[in-house]
Amino acid sequence: MDPRILQQLRAITGDRGLITSPEQLKTYECDGLTNFRVLPDAVLLPSSTEQVQAIVRVCHDAGIPFVARGSGTGLSGGALPVKDGVVISTARMNRILEVDLPNTRMVVEPGVINLEVTERVAASGFFYAPDPSSQSVCSIGGNVAENAGGAHCLKYGFTTTHVLGLEVVLPNGSVAHLGGKSLDAPGYDLAGVFVGSEGTLGIATKVILRIVKRPECIHTLLAAFGSTMEAGAAVSDIIGAGMLPAAIEMMDNLAIQAAEAAVHANYPNCGGLLLVELDGPTAEVEALMQQVDAICRKCGATEIRVAQTDAERALVWKGRKAAFAAVGRISPNYIVQDGVIPRTALPRLMSEIERLGVEAGIRVANVFHAGDGNLHPLVLYDRRIEGQEHAAEVLANRILELCIEAGGSITGEHGVGEEKKMMMSKMFAEPDLETMQRVRCAFDPKQLANPTKVFPRPRLCGEQPGEYHPHPLELAGVAERF
Numbered sequence: 245m246d247p248r249i250l251q252q253l254r255a256i257t258g259d260r261g262l263i264t265s266p267e268q269l270k271t272y273e274c275d276g277l278t279n280f281r282v283l284p285d286a287v288l289l290p291s292s293t294e295q296v297q298a299i300v301r302v303c304h305d306a307g308i309p310f311v312a313r314g315s316g317t318g319l320s321g322g323a324l325p326v327k328d329g330v331v332i333s334t335a336r337m338n339r340i341l342e343v344d345l346p347n348t349r350m351v352v353e354p355g356v357i358n359l360e361v362t363e364r365v366a367a368s369g370f371f372y373a374p375d376p377s378s379q380s381v382c383s384i385g386g387n388v389a390e391n392a393g394g395a396h397c398l399k400y401g402f403t404t405t406h407v408l409g410l411e412v413v414l415p416n417g418s419v420a421h422l423g424g425k426s427l428d429a430p431g432y433d434l435a436g437v438f439v440g441s442e443g444t445l446g447i448a449t450k451v452i453l454r455i456v457k458r459p460e461c462i463h464t465l466l467a468a469f470g471s472t473m474e475a476g477a478a479v480s481d482i483i484g485a486g487m488l489p490a491a492i493e494m495m496d497n498l499a500i501q502a503a504e505a506a507v508h509a510n511y512p513n514c515g516g517l518l519l520v521e522l523d524g525p526t527a528e529v530e531a532l533m534q535q536v537d538a539i540c541r542k543c544g545a546t547e548i549r550v551a552q553t554d555a556e557r558a559l560v561w562k563g564r565k566a567a568f569a570a571v572g573r574i575s576p577n578y579i580v581q582d583g584v585i586p587r588t589a590l591p592r593l594m595s596e597i598e599r600l601g602v603e604a605g606i607r608v609a610n611v612f613h614a615g616d617g618n619l620h621p622l623v624l625y626d627r628r629i630e631g632q633e634h635a636a637e638v639l640a641n642r643i644l645e646l647c648i649e650a651g652g653s654i655t656g657e658h659g660v661g662e663e664k665k666m667m668m669s670k671m672f673a674e675p676d677l678e679t680m681q682r683v684r685c686a687f688d689p690k691q692l693a694n695p696t697k698v699f700p701r702p703r704l705c706g707e708q709p710g711e712y713h714p715h716p717l718e719l720a721g722v723a724e725r726f
């Protein structure tokens with residue numbers, strides 16, 4: 245990087261807020277998707293909106309691409325640095341600025357960790373509903389950019405439901421306020437546009453969150469089935485009966501084994517395990533629990549347990565939330581997939597994934613948000629065995645194609661990022677992609693904010709629709725990547 249630019253950046257953040265040594269830069273070369281790596285030219289650690297603004301202005305004037313980074317737990321390569329670019333980390337912007345319980349609002353900086361939001365208001369009987377399994381480490385800024393989900397988003401909604409307003413540094417260095425504390429601000433819903441935009445529209449520097457009153461009663465039930473197909477049928481029937489549990493999660497036997505090895509959650513050893521949580525007024529929860537119990541038994545449940553204490557309930561969730569990482573105990577390498585299907589297709593897709601895994605000689609563990617139809621097949625492989633990585637990647641992509649064919653989506657919550665950008669043209673027609681790219685150009689005409697992500701080929705701003713020429717890789721489809 246031009247030493248004069250570095251000098252300008254150092255003047256903004258001071259020495260402690262600028263990383264340029266190759267050893268330290270390696271920490272930032274990837275996110276949770278570790279098979280993509282790029283070393284950035286520099287990492288900036290601003291501590292205020294003004295510093296973010298000044299950094300982005302330098303980048304804008306010099307034409308330097310920048311990538312925002314929260315905790316780097318993303319699983320689609322969203323925070324992967326861009327060649328010849330800088331990373332802007334929000335790690336030092338980690339203050340809770342305002343807690344307004346009567347109006348159920350909080351204002352936080354983007355580097356605040358998800359779980360800290362709930363921890364701050366728990367004693368007053370409130371919580372922040374979106375609860376990704378990574379909630380003890382991931383940042384609110386990263387959640388906003390990915391529209392993060394979690395077990396309890398089935399009932400309470402994804403991040404977008406709980407982010408009411410944003411302060412954003414736009415890619416030209418100006419500051420905009422999108423949405424606000426009150427509901428349904430007039431004009432375009434630009435906060436809605438920003439949530440899920442994966443760092444391509446600017447950097448969020450303050451976030452207004454909605455918090456929720458803790459329900460009077462919470463019951464968590466574990467139901468053991470012989471197979472994920474049976475468990476999947478129970479999910480469809482529970483929702484079909486008109487109930488909306490707070491969460492319905494599913495784990496197959498491999499995922500159960502991994503979670504048990506890591507956390508000793510005392511799960512039943514079975515082919516398919518459902519965790520069903522109901523919350524609300526006590527009388528209602530108790531009545532609905534009986535219905536859930538009856539549906540599970542009708543669908544073949546061999547054992548049903550209800551957590552009896554808060555500690556038991558916490559252990560049930562600890563096992564579920566540790567399951568992704570725990571899979572490392574049963575396989576040296578694995579791909580975390582993230583697809584969505586209509587709930588009613590669960591039994592069929594579960595059986596199809598099992599068949600494809602057997603055919604490919606690859607084990608697939610399943611642990612996922614079943615109530616949302618948001619699958620997380622974990623495709624297990626050993627990189628040291630020649631050809632296995634390739635076979636795992638082919639299988640992982642075939643699973644996504646199945647999701648599209650079933651009327652679902654290539655991502656439920658992990659985002660498109662670097663990993664799935666070539667899949668976008670399998671899901672969207674060209675006019676749809678063009679419309680999205682025009683939004684991107686309106687925010688970022690110079691294409692400096694997290695460029696090269698999300699779209700198969702970033703549109704050149706100013707280009708007319710008729711001049712759109714798909715990237716050769718886009719035409720060849722995702723298989724070309726491997």
Ligand SMILES: Cc1cc2nc3c(=O)[nH]c(=O)nc-3n(C[C@H](O)[C@H](O)[C@H](O)COP(=O)(O)OP(=O)(O)OC[C@H]3O[C@@H](n4cnc5c(N)ncnc54)[C@H](O)[C@@H]3O)c2cc1C
Nearest residue numbers: 314315316317318322376377383385386389393443448657
């Ligand atoms: C074990 C494990 C379990 C997980 N479970 C879940 C789950 O249940 N649900 C779920 O949704 N995800 C899950 N994830 C994925 C990940 O934790 C989420 O995507 C999370 O929202 C990323 O937050 P982060 O702070 O780590 O963001 P990063 O990985 O640092 O960044 C993610 C994206 O956000 C952008 N970004 C970061 N900060 C800002 C900002 N201030 N302004 C604009 N853009 C920004 C980055 O450029 C990047 O595109 C899991 C990951 C792991 C490793």
